[in-house]
Amino acid sequence: MMQTAYRTAYGPPEVLTVRDVPVPEPGAGEILVRVHAATVNRTDCGALWGKPYVFRFFVGWPRPREVATGTDFAGEVVATGPDVTQFSVGDRVMGFHDHNLGSHAQYLRVSVRRAIARIPDGVGFETAAASMEGAHYARNFLDRMPLRPGDRVLVYGATGAIGSAAIALLKHAGAQVTAVCAEPHRDAVAALGADRVLDYTRAPFTEQLRGETFVAVLDAVGKSRFSACRPLLGENGIYASSELGPRGENIFLALAAPAMRGPKVRFPIPTDIARSLELVVPLLAQGAFRPLIDRRYALADIRQAFAYVASGQKIGNVILTLA
Ligand SMILES: NC(=O)c1ccc[n+]([C@@H]2O[C@H](COP(=O)([O-])OP(=O)(O)OC[C@H]3O[C@@H](n4cnc5c(N)ncnc54)[C@H](OP(=O)(O)O)[C@@H]3O)[C@@H](O)[C@H]2O)c1
Known part of the structure; x- marks a missing residue:
């Protein structure tokens, strides 16, 4: 039994x-x-x-x-x-x-x-x-963000399963990661390899980062909106969220992306778990994913x-x- x-x-x-x-x-x-x-x-x-x-x-x-x-x-x-x-x-x-x-x-x-x-x-x-779980979703998001080493990426919800895995995978891809979380979790997020950690309880991260631009913004906790993050994105910037957003707007914005100028929304349907394991397992073996x-x-x-x-x-x- x-x-x-x-x-x-x-x-x-x-x-x-x-x-x-x-x-x-x-x-x-x-x-x-x-x-x-x-x-x-x-x-x-x-x-x-x-x-x-x-x-x-x-x-x-x-x-x-x-x-x-x-x-x-x-x-x-x-x-x-x-x-x-x-x-x-x-x-x-x-x-x-x-x-x-x-x-x-x-x-x-x-x-x-x-x-x-x-x-x-x-x-x-x-x-x-x-x-596995957070890493699989994170990998799906990152696959929709063409990144080059040194690109600046913002991760909101950096303490979650998806956000914390995304930091490790982004660092592996050579990105410069700015992570946003609540102050009590700053050390845990920094230990994942984030280059900079911001506390969203002090002021909205969009205000703290005014004037800066990122190649991609990943809202791994689904609490932001594209409209608020758009000023942080460069001309070809990508916004991705783990939630549908108010009235499912992230789906519609992703569908409309080919017709939009400037930053775009991506909303990947997570697929190919075997591919996620093929990425993560060797990193685990090397101690590069913790x-x-x-x-x-x-x-x-x-x-x-x-x-x-x-x-x-x-x-x-x-x-x-x-x-
Ligand atoms: N699209 C998909 O395929 C898919 C798949 C699975 C899950 N999801 C969704 O993705 C989201 C994240 O999942 P997860 O498992 O990674 O989440 P999780 O582990 O439950 O995330 C929890 C963390 O989110 C942070 N958080 C809570 N409220 C916040 C706020 N208002 N602003 C910023 N951060 C906040 C908290 O950290 P701090 O206190 O440090 O902020 C907490 O540690 C969930 O909404 C889940 O339903 C989507």
């Missing part, structure tokens, strides 16, 4: 319980992973609440396809099904799927067609688990973990320990 997060309907953390269920058997093309760590992240919140509603078409309609929440995992392969040649028992692996895997469980049966990578030697399970980890929760406390993550105040990544 194993312990798993369990729910049969969408709703707040109260719909979740922890139950004992049989350990699944891997089928053809599947591996069984003993999960050591996963994160509880904002994508998980979408899969728990079933919001936005359209997300239910990907994670299950009218009720969740998987009883367990959980989009990412780091653990050890303990069994392989027929036809599996890519992985062997004993491999340390990490993986992510933004449409919910059911990885908030002690064991996870997962198809090898999913984006799964070997965890580099010397990298712990918690670090591996915290290196995810920001906030709190750790045991599976028994998963409701509290979700409540904290849904507050919008977590710093980087929240770990669920399952070992």
